[in-house]
Amino acid sequence: MKLKFLVALGIAATLYSCDDETTGIGQFVADNDMIPAKADSYTIETRSHLLDSVYSRSSTAYLGKFTDQDYGTFSSDFLVQINCPENFILPDRIEEIKEATLGLYYTSYFGDSLANLRVQVDPLTKVIKDDGTDKALYYSNMEPTDYYDKNAAPLATKDYSAYDRTIPDSIRNEDTYYPNVSIGLGKDFCKDFLEKYNYTETVNGKTIHPYFKDSESFINNVLKGFYVHTTSGEGSILYISDIYLHLTIAYWTKTDEDKDTLVHTIVPMSSTKEVFMSTRFQNSGMKELVNDTKCTYLKTPAGLCTEVTLPIEEMYEAHKNDTLNSISVSFQKLKDQSNTPFKMGTPGTLLMVRKSEMKDFFENNKVHDNKTTFLATYDSNSNSYSFSKLNRLISYIFSEIRTEIEKGETEWNNWKNEHKDWNKLLLVPVTTETDSQGNIIGVENDLNVNSAMLVGGEDLNNSSDENQRIKMSIIYTNPVQK
Structure with a gap:
């Protein structure tokens, strides 16, 4: 009887140390x-x-394609919008936007670092209104063709690998180096972007750029977003933590001698949590x-x-x-x-x-x-x-x-x-x-x-x-x- 009592007591002591609520x-x-x-x-x-799909609202985007001998083929692509800060302005006296690049910055990747893939960027043709009510936007089986024209010419393409062999070791070994795929968006994109920026209105005696007053105006009138996907190759999946639209601007300014001079600067715009981004995953x-x-x-x-x-x-x-x-x-x-x-x-x-x-x-x-x-x-x-x-x-x-x-x-x-x-x-x-x-x-x-x-x-x-x-x-x- 005493033995049974001691065993029970030991069990009870153990269970109470695990759970303070019976x-x-x-x-x-x-x-x-x-x-x-x-x-x-x-x-x-x-x-x-x-x-078949999961709710995938995440600040990380995924890009690539990989085939595993046990789990089959997996691919990932994403839709993304670019945020426009309130009352966004570019330098005065702009000569031109010389270049626009979409930069996909990744912290890590899965697969073969040397595998060659081709990424394609298409402009979205439909505004995605992300007010929190349409949960389907963030499921991993969302359909990109609902938001872009798959029959239109792509905005840009780029061949890449997770390990960029064109980057010298002297740069790669620097603490500030951030692996990325940089995709040029072409002269037509630059020209159209500047034309929309140059459209102005006068409000209370002040000239404003109405398409750039906030992210909603920017997305509705300038850039609805991008669909980023691979079209050939396989072997790696990039884990993309930051997405930037870099604008290389040429504009006129004055020297110390009050002479006009043409200078260049890079203006970054980014995808942030305030705008939409969602990744699609496909498995076979x-x-x-x-x-x-x-x-x-x-x-x-x-x-x-x-x-x-x-x-x-x-x-x-x-x-x-x-x-x-x-x-x-x-x-x-x-x-x-x-x-x-x-x-x-x-x-x-x-x-x-x-x-x-x-x-x-x-x-x-x-x-x-x-x-x-x-x-x-x-x-x-x-x-x-x-x-x-x-x-x-x-x-x-x-x-x-x-x-x-x-x-x-x-x-x-x-x-x-x-x-x-x-x-x-x-x-x-x-x-x-x-x-x-x-x-x-x-x-x-x-x-x-x-x-x-x-x-x-x-x-x-x-x-x-x-x-x-x-x-x-x-x-x-x-x-x-x-």
């Missing part, structure tokens, strides 16, 4: 005789789930992996995640009157056996979210609450992702069940039919943003090129060896009446 119907009551803590476990089922070969029964997959961006099915009804029948003190589960990562020279990274963080609530979570910029949404970071020592404090989620679902069951068996069955995914979770690769104190203040879909294979899938779900299947561990207490 949930459930029963109330934990300790007295001098016993602490009735018990352990249980349940088998969960997993399968790969295809993500994902559907075949969904049908792989030997494991489950994670693939970013906009590729694959893992779906988890919980035995909630079975758990409810056994623990509907218990206090759920601790529930945890781990998902083991399989070793990457591929021999590709360009291995993808491992997703660093997974979001566990109810399948029916994933869309709302990302569209409304929510942060995990450790009640119905949870985060787990990849542990390279154990080669796994571990989730804890899931007792809060299970108790929340128990409350849903209880509400419907109390209405009657018919209503309960109808509710399950109407909410097909009520017992399903998704494990979605994400990135997080933290404040100066290290608190997570933002959670977004992982848009870098990452992948992982997890233990699970239909073969394991149907395995006759229960010890090999994925287990959810539960520690609970029965209500004790004094």
